[in-house]
Amino acid sequence: xxxxxxxxxxxxxxxxxxxxxxxxxxxxxxxxxxxxxxxxxxxxxxxxxxxxxxxxxxxxxxxxxxxxxxxxxxxxxxxxxxxxxxxxxxxxxxxxxxxxxxxxxxxxxxxxxxxxxxxxxxxxxxxxxxxxxxxxxxxxxxxxxxxxxxxxxxxxxxxxxxxxxxxxxxxxxxxxxxxxxxxxxxxxxxxxxxxxxxxxxxxxxxxxxxxxxxxxxxxxxxxxxxxxxxxxxxxxxxxxxxxxxxxxxxxxxxxxxxxxxxxxxxxxxxxxxxxxxxxxxxxxxxxxxxxxxxxxxxxxxxxxxxxxxxxxxxxxxxxxxxxxxxxxxxxxxxxxxxxxxxxxxxxxxxxxxxxxxxxxxxxxxxxxxxxxxxxxxxxxxxxxxxxxxxxxxxxxxxxxxxxxxxxxxxxxxxxxxxxxxxxxxxxxxxxxxxxxxxxxxxxxxxxx
Amino acid sequence: xxxxxxxxxxxxxxxxxxxxxxxxxxxxxxxxxxxxxxxxxxxxxxxxxxxxxxxxxxxxxxxxxxxxxxxxxxxxxxxxxxxxxxxxxxxxxxxxxxxxxxxxxxxxxxxxxxxxxxxxxxxxxxxxxxxxxxxxxxxxxxxxxxxxxxxxxxxxxxxxxxxxxxxxxxxxxxxxxxxxxxxxxxxxxxxxxxxxxxxxxxxxxxxxxxxxxxxxxxxxxxxxxxxxxxxxxxxxxxxxxxxxxxxxxxxxxxxxxxxxxxxxxxxxxxxxxxxxxxxxxxxxxxxxxxxxxxxxxxxxxxxxxxxxxxxxxxxxxxxxxxxxxxxxxxxxxxxxxxxxxxxxxxxxxxxxxxxxxxxxxxxxxxxxxxxxxxxxxxxxxxxxxxxxxxxxxxxxxxxxxxxxxxx
Numbered sequence: 001x002x003x004x005x006x007x008x009x010x011x012x013x014x015x016x017x018x019x020x021x022x023x024x025x026x027x028x029x030x031x032x033x034x035x036x037x038x039x040x041x042x043x044x045x046x047x048x049x050x051x052x053x054x055x056x057x058x059x060x061x062x063x064x065x066x067x068x069x070x071x072x073x074x075x076x077x078x079x080x081x082x083x084x085x086x087x088x089x090x091x092x093x094x095x096x097x098x099x100x101x102x103x104x105x106x107x108x109x110x111x112x113x114x115x116x117x118x119x120x121x122x123x124x125x126x127x128x129x130x131x132x133x134x135x136x137x138x139x140x141x142x143x144x145x146x147x148x149x150x151x152x153x154x155x156x157x158x159x160x161x162x163x164x165x166x167x168x169x170x171x172x173x174x175x176x177x178x179x180x181x182x183x184x185x186x187x188x189x190x191x192x193x194x195x196x197x198x199x200x201x202x203x204x205x206x207x208x209x210x211x212x213x214x215x216x217x218x219x220x221x222x223x224x225x226x227x228x229x230x231x232x233x234x235x236x237x238x239x240x241x242x243x244x245x246x247x248x249x250x251x252x253x254x255x256x257x258x259x260x261x262x263x264x265x266x267x268x269x270x271x272x273x274x275x276x277x278x279x280x281x282x283x284x285x286x287x288x289x290x291x292x293x294x295x296x297x298x299x300x301x302x303x304x305x306x307x308x309x310x311x312x313x314x315x316x317x318x319x320x321x322x323x324x325x326x327x328x329x330x331x332x333x334x335x336x337x338x339x340x341x342x343x344x345x346x347x348x349x350x351x352x353x354x355x356x357x358x359x360x361x362x363x364x365x366x367x368x369x370x371x372x373x374x375x376x377x378x379x380x381x382x383x384x385x386x387x388x389x390x391x392x393x394x395x396x397x398x399x400x401x402x403x404x405x406x407x408x409x410x411x412x413x414x415x416x417x418x419x420x421x422x423x424x425x426x427x428x429x430x431x432x433x434x435x436x437x438x439x440x441x442x443x444x445x446x447x448x
Numbered sequence: 449x450x451x452x453x454x455x456x457x458x459x460x461x462x463x464x465x466x467x468x469x470x471x472x473x474x475x476x477x478x479x480x481x482x483x484x485x486x487x488x489x490x491x492x493x494x495x496x497x498x499x500x501x502x503x504x505x506x507x508x509x510x511x512x513x514x515x516x517x518x519x520x521x522x523x524x525x526x527x528x529x530x531x532x533x534x535x536x537x538x539x540x541x542x543x544x545x546x547x548x549x550x551x552x553x554x555x556x557x558x559x560x561x562x563x564x565x566x567x568x569x570x571x572x573x574x575x576x577x578x579x580x581x582x583x584x585x586x587x588x589x590x591x592x593x594x595x596x597x598x599x600x601x602x603x604x605x606x607x608x609x610x611x612x613x614x615x616x617x618x619x620x621x622x623x624x625x626x627x628x629x630x631x632x633x634x635x636x637x638x639x640x641x642x643x644x645x646x647x648x649x650x651x652x653x654x655x656x657x658x659x660x661x662x663x664x665x666x667x668x669x670x671x672x673x674x675x676x677x678x679x680x681x682x683x684x685x686x687x688x689x690x691x692x693x694x695x696x697x698x699x700x701x702x703x704x705x706x707x708x709x710x711x712x713x714x715x716x717x718x719x720x721x722x723x724x725x726x727x728x729x730x731x732x733x734x735x736x737x738x739x740x741x742x743x744x745x746x747x748x749x750x751x752x753x754x755x756x757x758x759x760x761x762x763x764x765x766x767x768x769x770x771x772x773x774x775x776x777x778x779x780x781x782x783x784x785x786x787x788x789x790x791x792x793x794x795x796x797x798x799x800x801x802x803x804x805x806x807x808x809x810x811x812x813x814x815x816x817x818x819x820x821x822x823x824x825x826x827x828x829x830x831x832x833x834x835x836x837x838x839x840x841x842x843x844x845x846x847x848x849x850x851x852x853x854x855x
Contacts, residue, residue: 022757022775022794022820023727023741024668064844068614070638075657090661190725195667195686430797433844444667448796 024431024446030202033212035226039204040309042171043114045338047237047358047421048225050161051439055202056186057166057174058443060085063159063361063436072194073099073165073175076155083154085143090193093167094179101143105136107165114339117162117357120372121365123380124151124388149385152396153365156436160360177443178202198446216424223442228424229271234282234438235420238275238366239313239356241320242373243412247351250302251414253327254320256295264417267315271420278370278404278411280418282438283363284397285404301330302351305344308335313354316416320352346375354416361436363400364388370404374411383407466508467589469552474508476582477544477554481509482516484558484578486540490518491533491561494554495525496546501593505546505554533561544580548594553583602813602854603805609847610648610828610836613637616669617838617846618684620823621713623675625695626651631827632695633836633848634680636671641682643695646829648848654700659687663724669822670727672720672742674713683709685722708732711752712745712780728755736760741776749787751780757794761806763787771806777821783807783833783853790835790851792821803837803851815851828852 034052041049044057062070069076073091077084091099109132111118122128126148135143145154157163167173177197178186184204188196207215215221243251260274273281276289302324306317314335321331334350345353355373359366364387371380383403390396408415421438431444481490492510496502502525510520523532525543533541544556559577615638622631625643632651635642641654665686674681680700683690690706709729710717720729720740728739741753748764759774775792783790789806801821804814823838834852841847 022777022792022796022822023755025796026726064614066614066843070615071657088657088661090665190664193661193665193686195665196725197667 024198024444025448026198026200026446028199028447030197030199030223030442030445031215031221032202032204032223032225033207033215033221034204034224035209035212036206037309037311038226039206041338043338044161044164044171045115045356045358046310047419047437047439048423050358050437051421051423051442052204052225053171053174054161054164054176054439055178055442056172056176056180057161057164058176058192059159059161059164061155061159062441063156065434065436067156067361067436069155069159074104074158076158078155082144082146083158085145085158087141087143088193089141090191091175092191093173093175094189095167095173097167099165099175101140102136102138103167104143104165105132105138107167108132108163109136110166110169111163114342115162116342116355116372117160117360117369120369120380121154121157121160121163121360123368123372123377124148124154124384148381149388150391151384151388152391152393153360153362153388156362157360157365157368159435160437161358161439194443197443213424216426219426219428222426222429222445222447223440224424226422229420229422231271231420233271233420233434234361234436235271235273235280235418236282236359236361236366236438237356237419238280238359238370239316239354239416239418240370240373241352241414241416242345242355242375243352243414244350245412247302248412249298250300250324250329250352251412253296253298253329254323255414256293257323257327258416260289260417263316263319267319268312268417268419271422273418275415275418278408278413278415279363279366279401280359280415282418283359283361283366284401285415295327297328299328301332303332303334303349304352304354305334305336305341305350306354307338307341307356309337310356312419313356317354356419358437359418361438362393363397363404367400367404367407370407370411370413374413466504467587467593469584469587469590470505470508470593472584473552473554473582474505474512476584477509477542477580478512478516480578480580480582481513481542481558482518486518486558487560487562488519488540489538490520490540490542490558491523491529491536491538492520492542492544493523493525493529493533494544494546497548497594501546501548501590504593505544509542509544530561542580548586548591550586551583552586552590553581555579555581603803603815603851604854605815605817606850606852609839609849611635611642611644611650611848613642613846613848615845616840617823617848618669619671619673619682620825620836620838620848621673621675621680622825622827622829622836623680623713625675625678625680627678631829632675633825633829634673634675635838635848636673636682636684637669637846639684639686641673641680641693641700643680643700644848652695652698652700654693654702656682656684656687656691659684659689659691662686662688662722666722666725666727668727670722672709672711672729674710674717676714679703679705681707681710681713683722685709685727710745711740711743711750716745716747716749718745718750742778744778744780746780746787749780751778751789753778759789759791761789775801775821777801777803777824777837779824779826779835781805781824781826781833781835790824790826792817792824792837799842801839803835817849817851819847822846 038048044050044053060074074087126146181187187201190196216224277285279285306313324331492506494502494506506522513520557577619636621634625632633644643651670685680693692703692706693700719732744751750762752760759771761769775794777792819839825836828834828836837849
């Protein structure tokens with residue numbers, strides 16, 4: 001009996017090909033269950049959408065949680081007054097076209113058309129639009145970005161998912177560790193500069209919340225995007241209410257009636273935090289707002305634009321509508337697609353708009369995004385140049401937080417709340433880490 | 449007797465103040481032995497929870513007996529102690545067994561080792577045996593000696609890593625690169641080669657990102673490094689071609705004569721190629737052509753690490769030995785004059801790995817190492833037999849850790 005038991009022990013202790021895994025195990029299909037709103041975020045503006053999109057459209061670099069920049073499609077070199085983006089040989093679009101400086105310049109020209117984060121990231125570049133246009137005609141593998149003022153955070157903000165190089169007008173056509181294979185699948189790209197991912201393919205299924213949770217529990221899915229999350233992870237998807245100069249009195253009526261903590265609790269859901277200051281608490285912004293005056297009353301009508309396929313934005317927009325009705329103001333809700341929201345707001349439509357942006361994890365770079373939402377380019381330059389002149393990161397962050405407190409009274413940007421990545425993972429997945437934006441990096445994922 | 453415990457014992461015996469408890473115990477035993485008037489010389493054999501404790505106790509007692517005019521020699525404990533005592537020229541034998549608890553206790557016997565000639569072939573020791581026993585309150589130094597014992601022939605992890613790297617290590621090598629006779633540590637990580645001195649200080653860095661990329665690069669950090677004749681041979685699984693580096697004036701300079709990846713380093717090394725797209729090596733010669741996690745080669749020995757978590761150890765004049773539960777971090781090492789396999793475990797992404805030394809004998813000293821051991825390399829800087837480990841940490845970085853043999 002004992003001999004049999006010993007034999008059994010030896011058999012179970014002897015690793016077989018499927019269990020031994022001192023090195024990563026290759027093969028299989030990475031299965032992702034996503035909620036419908038994650039599927040709808042085709043440009044990857046939300047943390048969940050960005051995680052999903054990064055599988056087929058890698059960012060230029062990975063910004064690690066510790067602040068280190070790890071080259072993916074490009075590395076950077078800094079000279080006295082410029083940053084050169086050196087593209088890695090071997091980075092190719094699915095069409096086979098290599099990623100050159102011209103392709104990157106064209107991709108960024110389109111990105112600054114549609115994304116406030118991209119505009120803010122490239123704001124320190126001298127005549128960004130003209131510079132990109134000029135380099136879009138050139139050849140070679142290096143894109144030179146001359147700086148209008150010192151900006152030490154540029155290298156890390158270039159890792160933002162909004163700046164992932166895309167060929168063409170649509171959200172597809174990026175360079176990722178997987179190449180799209182139909183709408184819901186991707187297959188590993190053997191020539192990806194960082195190596196092919198360990199699974200052979202990925203498959204996405206859009207499910208209801210309950211069905212997605214069950215899929216993760218039964219291990220038919222290994223990644224769930226859109227539900228769950230960790231309160232300790234950085235919450236950097238910041239939502240602001242931006243206003244036209246004529247609508248500032250409406251915001252003054254709204255502010256005393258606004259209970260951000262209740263808003264988060266009832267309409268946004270975890271992981272999220274109330275954001276009383278222009279910078280979210282994750283970046284050292286205040287966690288409590290200053291006491292505001294007694295709620296006044298007004299009259300009139302206004303139009304609030306919001307992103308239709310973001311459930312939290314819709315719920316918050318409806319809540320703001322009720323709060324302003326109590327103040328005597330008739331608020332009309334105008335849903336838009338995320339792309340149309342940015343375009344329409346910039347062409348002067350609407351009086352108020354809800355804007356959600358994934359902030360870079362550096363306070364100065366995050367303030368640049370807030371200033372971009374405020375929409376005054378010259379004011380941005382005035383604010384950011386002195387901050388960029390502070391070479392020490394700690395000093396720059398402290399000064400930025402100070403300026404953010406002072407600016408919150410004057411900017412037409414009312415901070416509301418900040419959300420973190422809503423995602424769950426199968427605990428059996430190995431080598432999945434969070435980056436500096438709080439996003440899961442699924443590139444290295446494998447399972448024994 | 450291995451040199452380590454002997455050295456400790458000699459040092460302790462020579463020290464002006466041996467552990468007070470051991471000193472007191474030796475004194476009690478000395479008076480009992482002297483009172484029995486044994487025939488000189490006396491052999492002393494002590495069995496203890498640890499080899500160093502046994503050695504030290506025996507050496508102390510032998511020294512004290514010598515001071516009392518009774519010449520004594522130390523022999524190792526064991527069943528055949530009487531025979532060894534006789535062959536050492538002793539006429540009497542003190543056999544002791546030491547135990548360490550609240551007290552340090554010793555019990556045993558003193559007997560002559562003269563053999564009765566008339567007993568013929570049956571080895572019968574004759575003469576009266578005298579029982580010896582002594583106990584004294586234990587002290588910290590003795591406890592330490594007894595505890596060091598559990599690792600008597602074992603491994604110890606240096607408390608502080610030799611270096612921390614922000615990315616994961618792909619390959620590791622030790623050897624003299626600057627010609628000062630002391631080994632440097634070379635690391636391949638994140639497309640860069642780092643050379644560190646024995647204290648972990650960075651001497652030079654060299655980027656490989658400009659090399660033409662491999663058609664199908666490996667995602668896992670992977671490559672081989674070899675320091676040979678003052679040259680550093682670098683093969684990186686994300687680059688199409690290898691390079692040779694020399695350390696000149698504090699800088700790593702590329703030279704000619706690059707060869708591809710190898711199993712092992714130096715004369716016995718075996719040429720290999722990277723398997724496209726995965727962190728695997730394949731030998732270019734010989735019958736073994738399956739993909740490997742890696743391996744090692746030394747004159748007469750070859751170690752092949754198979755992706756099923758087993759290893760094949762080819763030894764001179766012996767059958768191929770199959771080792772189980774061997775991870776990607778494993779190498780052939782010279783350990784106290786014997787070639788052994790230093791092996792990590794094949795567990796899937798453990799938070800704590802285990803490095804063990806597999807030899808010809810049954811005992812396999814082991815040490816726990818936080819993280820995942822992906823590289824093992826002999827010839828770590830510092831005294832005694834030591835290994836450098838490339839250990840992947842959960843934060844996506846890595847550490848170079850040093851494991852030493854206990855003295």
